Amino acid sequence: MTKPHRYLLISLLLLLALGLVWHWMPGKLASPQAPHINYGQALKQAHNGLPGAARVLYQQLARTDLSDVRRAALHAELPNYPSPQALKLADADLQNPAPMVREAAIQSIVGLVPGAQRSLLLGPVLEDHEQSVRFAAANAMLGLSPDDQGLYYGPLQQVVDEYERALAAQPESAEAQFQLARLYLHEGLLDKAQAALEHVSRLEPDNLKALVAQVELLDKRGQPDQARQLLAKQLQVQPQSAYLQHALGVWLAHHGQTEYALLGLAKAVELEPDNADYRYKLATTLHDLQQVEAAQRQLEEIVQRQPSNRKARVLLISYWKETGQLQNVQILLAQLEQQNPDDPALQQGL
Template identity: 25%
Template sequence: MLGHLILALFLIQQAGSVDLQQAQEAFQMGRYSQAREKLRQALERDPRSPTLWSYLGLTDAQLNDLDAAIADFQKALSFAPDNAQTHFDLGLLYRRTGNSQKALEMYQRGLRLSPDDPAANQNYALLLMETGKFREAIAPLQKLLGLGTPSLSVRVALIESYLKGGMNDEGKREIQGFLQAPNATMADQLKLVKVLIEDKQPEQAQFILEHVVKVSPDSAEAHAQLGLLLATKDQYEAAVQEMGRAVRLAPESAEYSMRLAEILILWKRYPTALEFLAAVKNRFGRLVEYQYKLGLAYYGLPRIPQAITVFDKLAREHPDLDLVQFFLGNCYQTTGDYEKAEPHYKRAIELNPQQGSYYAALAQLLRKASKDRTEEALTYLEKALLLDPQDIQSKLELGLCYEKKSNYPRAQSLLEEVVQQQPDLVPAHVALARVYYRQKKKEAGDREKSIVGRLEAEQQARKLQSERPADLP
């Protein structure tokens, strides 16, 4: 629209009319209402001028009177139907009003008149992507590249359109071309990674990151991003190697060190996490995140008294950290001190009432504490499931509450949902076996008991593996 504005101003300057000159001055100074009034006066003298109607459309758009602006440009189009820019301006306005179909129609008409307009091709492609028409967006994006517009945003949009349009082979080829382009910097490649991750394309993001760390092995940022991506895919061993490399390359980075500790904890390599945290204590030991990770490592071992010491100090110094309150509650519940655990869970809920797992943990405590508090536990579980109807822990706790109330059919239904959603959750199978037996369903109970035995053996094998310290890279 800016190019059209400049053209309109140029034509007005040539006209020499006092009204037009005053309209121009008012527009340039942001006095759009005054400019509109002068333009309307000019149109009374020359009502068939497409330029005046277009300029009035620009002015109405500045006043956010989009319906009037559209009417103005439609009037301009009636007098100059072959003006491509007017079609493009209408496309922009229809897009602003949310009328994507009309916007697409205007761009299509305009591009038939002026197929090589870079801005129009770009806006048309973006609109197609916004409306989910990724395959159709490919042609205008390719046109932009052919017009010599090889910007990062265009290449990224083309890759995204290929992948989201189901054209994975073409997307991979475009990524290869992007990586081999002589003007593609590492920063550009990492920006593309970010876009791909946001678009839920982790495999393509990993492909690029592996290329980057290969050609730039001393890039701490690339190794760190690859480590984080691998961790989201539960590939913890490889993630530790990459994040460890980032830590060695940038030992002063608190972010990389804390992410390495986090991945070790997610991997359940608690001894190694403690060893690493001890090694970086002098550099990062005063950080809140360091103390939090230290508490998590102690909790995972489990060395509960040490975890309580760390979390309690954090809670006193930073009383508004809901996760600290939550894990303090977990620690006290683990020791059987339900009286101390309860206020910490309630404080966590107060700080973050949208976190369903907090309600589930409190409900578990209430169920264990007393049969008389089962109804209270059910209330908290209903809140948790309102926040997340698929939350496994809440469903499990709800099933256990109904078991405690001797409502075995309801408990069975919930527990069967849980084991279907998470087949390796041992406590759910244990509870389901109990519920079957109490309903005299011996065959089903025996089946669950057998599953429990197999899962516990697998857990023990993993536990022995996790107790062996992992080698820090």
């Protein structure tokens, strides 16, 4: 073998040896790769309010290969991570081929968007070819004022009429009759609402939602004493019902009896400590009574139990600013920025 050939062979063997050493080195240098976040990890990250939650949630919703069920589950988390991108993703899914996903996107928009803008986004969905999607859009727009409904006031009434006919055709369904009563209450058709609620009670005598709706009906008839008596009577039967305790607290607060309302609201939280809605209402009621520190503690508890709960976090920031606890404000803002750097609260300098 000539010298040049020998040198070439030795060089090749050295390169091969170096390659093997490099491959097996435990600490070899390599360009850092972004960790691959799968659907399950992303959903968990969003649900638990972990850093980067908004980014991975948006990434998953941008995929085109997710099942309908998985896509709908992502939409359930989206309202906690508002941004122009979140709204764009929700709006895009109003055109998704699957009715389940379109309905989930409607709920996302309810959580992301205030009244007037919501009407502009959901109004066109009142003409969806799928009846259940039209009804979901109508439900989402029911609470809007006629001014906020704007150009869609007429189409909304048409869908509501269609919804009422569909519900009335299900006389043996307690849930359908309850929804029918709810629509009648919204429209001020009190006698029809009464009949539907009585129907629910015949089908399901222990239906507490129907009982609370009956309280609302009595209020609308100008019979607050009877409404309170109805709640009190049922509470004697079921004193450990968090739902009824909360309903009593809300009713008392609505009727200007805020101090008494605290008893029911606090009892509801005691009975269901993980219910963030109950605890949030207790916090705002405490704040109304100038018990700001107690209100802060309730909101802190929500954020500790549910770090992704943006509504409670933003209100707690506001309450802490109110009492000059700026260090706590900065901590919560930093956590919010880690979750979602495009959150409007950050952009507005909350």
